[in-house]
Amino acid sequence: MEHARPLPTYLVHRYHGWKATAYAENQAWYRRLAEDGQHPRAMMISCCDSRVHVTSIFGADQGEFFIHRNIANLVPPHKPDGQQHGTSAAVEYAVTALKVAHVIVMGHSNCGGVQGCLDMCTGKAPALEEKSSFVGRWMDILRPGYERVRDIADESQQRSALEKEAVVVSLENLMTFPFVAEAVKAGTLTLHGLWHEIGEGGVEQYSHSTGGFVPI
Template sequence: MTETPAFPSRLLRGYTAFRDQRLPQESARYRILAETGQRPRTMIIGCCDSRAAPETIFDAAPGELFVIRNVANLVPPYDPDGEYHGTSAAIEFGVMGLKVRYILVMGHGRCGGVQAYIASRDAGPNAPEEPSAFIGKWISLVAPAEQLVCESPEDAAGRQRALEFASIRQGIENLRTFPSIRNLEEIGEIELHGAWFDISTGELHILDQATGRFEVAKG
């Protein structure tokens, strides 16, 4: 009989620290959230990369952010085909259920999902098929973003960053294919934003939608 695995000790130590240090400071807030429900003003669509947690980057308190994370912080276009759509369902809930005011598509540097897309694209149709049931199809959502690249760097790292930027621009365009978001944006009840986090420096770059360029945040 297989032995039941023990709960990861690192998680237990983390929970103990949370319970002893942070929970006493946040206990009243948690009680209110439990009684009244969540009412976050901001929804963030970010990457599931462990180095780019929005709650950490924005020093957020419990209940402040509604965070959707997936590989490469991608936003699929509106496509109600009766299949399973986890990201789209979360977007719909954030907009229609929670009535968020701001939606931020947030990418980051050295994104493995974007890197995988580039590798697959450059390998061409004769590349050996990878043993993946889901990732290849998912990262194909990056492809339309290539038309939105604004930068022209010469090195490989710069080209990947340019595509990471463009994927955020594409994500915002895909959000506008959701009728509810498009309508709410048109009447000024919802705002769409883009940002990119530099893992190596900790700098946040914010999308200027008038120019399409990313500038370091000066908050």
């Protein structure tokens, strides 16, 4: 592939630093992970935003989380149409092959994807309405959430509410997957919804009893 180039120097230096310290000090653990395979207890579905670092937030080590990241931490509804569905494939693998005990969806503050959905749904981003827009068609998943917050007048409050709706919509869509619904019913899988406030370092969780998010 002629367009591929060597890594930037700063990344090469960081790798060698990691290999000489973190890896060298835990070499037996890494080799065990390689030989025994992965057995994560939880799947984490989070935004691909570079500011959201779920392993750091929860102090997770290698092998603890099966992580899937996408724009606005969305899970589409179950749709086995023969097309390519990266998120659905990741969910299927986590639940049916890895047998994770928890699937966690974590949204966050100041989400650019959610802002894009707001702009698209209010007519401020015509480019996202184009059929050729991958981002726009992905954000269509969140339209039901937008309908629930469209009457909020304050723009900041509306975006925050829609960020949390992205989590709720994803939880709702997870339950449309038969293997997820069966595992939840059997008590072998639990679903969790989180929202992370980047600036303050806070994390809130979805509460079914209140229908909203509460600090953990």
